[in-house]
Amino acid sequence: MKSYKKAQTKFLEQVVGFGFLRLCMLIILGILSVIFFDIISKSWGVITWEFLTQSPRNGMAEGGILPTIVGTVLITIITAIFSVPLGMGCAIYLNEYAGTGKLTRLIRISIRNLSGVPSIVYGLFGVALFVEAMHFGTCILSAGLTLGLMTLPWTITASEEALKGVPMSYREGSLALGATQWQSIRTNVLPYAIPGMLTGTILGLARAAGETAPILFTGAAFALPGLPKSLFDQFMAMPYHLYIMSTQHHAIEIVRPIAYGTALVLILVVFLMNLSAIVLRYHLRKSRQE
Amino acid sequence: MSQNFIAIDGFNFYYGQSKCLKNITLGIAPKEVTSIIGPSGCGKSTLLRCFNRMNDLIPNTRIEGTIHIDGQNIYTPDVDVVDLRRKVGMVFQRPNPFPKSIFENVAYGLRINGVKNKEFIAEKIEQGLINAGLWNEVKDRLHENALRLSGGQQQRLCVARALAIEPEVVLMDEPASALDPIATAKLEELIVELKKKYTIVIVTHNMQQAARISDITVFLMQGELIERGKTSEIFTRPTKKITEEYITGRFG
Ligand SMILES: Nc1ncnc2c1ncn2[C@@H]1O[C@H](COP(=O)(O)OP(=O)(O)OP(=O)(O)O)[C@@H](O)[C@H]1O
Ligand SMILES: [Mg+2]
Numbered sequence: 009m010k011s012y013k014k015a016q017t018k019f020l021e022q023v024v025g026f027g028f029l030r031l032c033m034l035i036i037l038g039i040l041s042v043i044f045f046d047i048i049s050k051s052w053g054v055i056t057w058e059f060l061t062q063s064p065r066n067g068m069a070e071g072g073i074l075p076t077i078v079g080t081v082l083i084t085i086i087t088a089i090f091s092v093p094l095g096m097g098c099a100i101y102l103n104e105y106a107g108t109g110k111l112t113r114l115i116r117i118s119i120r121n122l123s124g125v126p127s128i129v130y131g132l133f134g135v136a137l138f139v140e141a142m143h144f145g146t147c148i149l150s151a152g153l154t155l156g157l158m159t160l161p162w163t164i165t166a167s168e169e170a171l172k173g174v175p176m177s178y179r180e181g182s183l184a185l186g187a188t189q190w191q192s193i194r195t196n197v198l199p200y201a202i203p204g205m206l207t208g209t210i211l212g213l214a215r216a217a218g219e220t221a222p223i224l225f226t227g228a229a230f231a232l233p234g235l236p237k238s239l240f241d242q243f244m245a246m247p248y249h250l251y252i253m254s255t256q257h258h259a260i261e262i263v264r265p266i267a268y269g270t271a272l273v274l275i276l277v278v279f280l281m282n283l284s285a286i287v288l289r290y291h292l293r294k295s296r297q298e
Numbered sequence: 299m300s301q302n303f304i305a306i307d308g309f310n311f312y313y314g315q316s317k318c319l320k321n322i323t324l325g326i327a328p329k330e331v332t333s334i335i336g337p338s339g340c341g342k343s344t345l346l347r348c349f350n351r352m353n354d355l356i357p358n359t360r361i362e363g364t365i366h367i368d369g370q371n372i373y374t375p376d377v378d379v380v381d382l383r384r385k386v387g388m389v390f391q392r393p394n395p396f397p398k399s400i401f402e403n404v405a406y407g408l409r410i411n412g413v414k415n416k417e418f419i420a421e422k423i424e425q426g427l428i429n430a431g432l433w434n435e436v437k438d439r440l441h442e443n444a445l446r447l448s449g450g451q452q453q454r455l456c457v458a459r460a461l462a463i464e465p466e467v468v469l470m471d472e473p474a475s476a477l478d479p480i481a482t483a484k485l486e487e488l489i490v491e492l493k494k495k496y497t498i499v500i501v502t503h504n505m506q507q508a509a510r511i512s513d514i515t516v517f518l519m520q521g522e523l524i525e526r527g528k529t530s531e532i533f534t535r536p537t538k539k540i541t542e543e544y545i546t547g548r549f550g
Pocket of ligand 2: 471
């Protein structure tokens, strides 16, 4: 019995261990709340109904940010339409059909690496491919597709993780009953992987919505007189607008509140997207458990 | 019974480099119960999973030799594996109900094989659950999630699920390992009953069970087939000493 640790020592170790973990959590929470508090306090008076529903006026020193909200929402929709089905399909192929050969491993490593490529590089690539080679010009479509390319690795990786989470025995069980592989995937794998796939995907989209670099050369405009009328129009976007308002405007000090207001709206939009991911996952999980 | 329904000939199985089944040659007669016994890790599950080519799903595996079922070599490229698995049903070593309702679990095999008629499905499900000895426990909660069942109930559900599509061969990998004595007795009765219609191969660690229900017993050890014979003979006068030691528990 001698070789066992004393209960007191074990208790002390536990207190120290948990104490350290708690400290980490508190530090992060502290940093986050300072940022959040700073933004909210400086933008509080700015967020009005007008701010959300009107275009900028007077050299963007007055008025609202409606075109930037519309622009960001539109490109995010394009991004989603492009990258969600493609990413999920690719993940299903890689995880369920591709096997474990060298080529599959190479593809997977490449995808992991792509998710580490700086977003400005995607921006450059978007110019070359969508704007020039495919002649879309600088527009909503080009920017949305560029962001879509950028989020693909994320979507694929998140979807693959969700598929890996479905126990092998579900696949075996259905195959043993004479299901084809596709039947097995459709009826006995996807239903359990979809919540996780969607969550990962929406988080990727939320990140895309806040990106500036990829849209910078592919369609985002400094200032526009009206709302875009087609997918081939240029657009204003919140992250880019924020960048302009904080560094490029001729009267930076005066428009500072507008910059903070834009920041808060952007954070709220991203937060809403994340929240919808959580709610969606919760409901899908619950309906599966009935 | 002279004609074999399943004929295994010079069969080797490899997980990567390691040879797990060694030169197995064995015939399994139709409408009989064959038990496979042997120490843990000797390859019983592996052999069973070769009969419906379930091992195809495991990467880096390889076979040599042939297995014929109903006269057809199941390892030739032109064999439709889906069709094979519909004919050769399986109850896995670990209960693996789908996280669907009890009803949908049993209906699953019928649905993926294209059965649409609701009354027919309901009838099959009731019959399957009665056969598996589960009907009375679940008849009022058919639409509850099957994961809420106890381990033993889950295993019987898997039996019902496998039987619902009326295969020709039923493979059972230690189906009774999670069952209490009463459920085990019911399952054994069921197996004896099923013998009238199906060819049954069962893996078990329970010697009494093998003795009670099977016509033929096969003893495997370290991937080799040591002895195959009528159950009555294997359990009374085995020809090999090692078989006797294993059966009487004086092994190792
Ligand atoms: N997926 C796998 N990959 C590699 N080796 C495996 C795999 N599955 C089983 N084996 C090995 O093959 C051998 C036989 O395993 P198997 O599951 O067939 O044994 P078993 O006779 O069913 O044992 P038990 O009675 O414990 O279920 C074991 O040594 C095991 O480690
Ligand atoms: Mg086993």
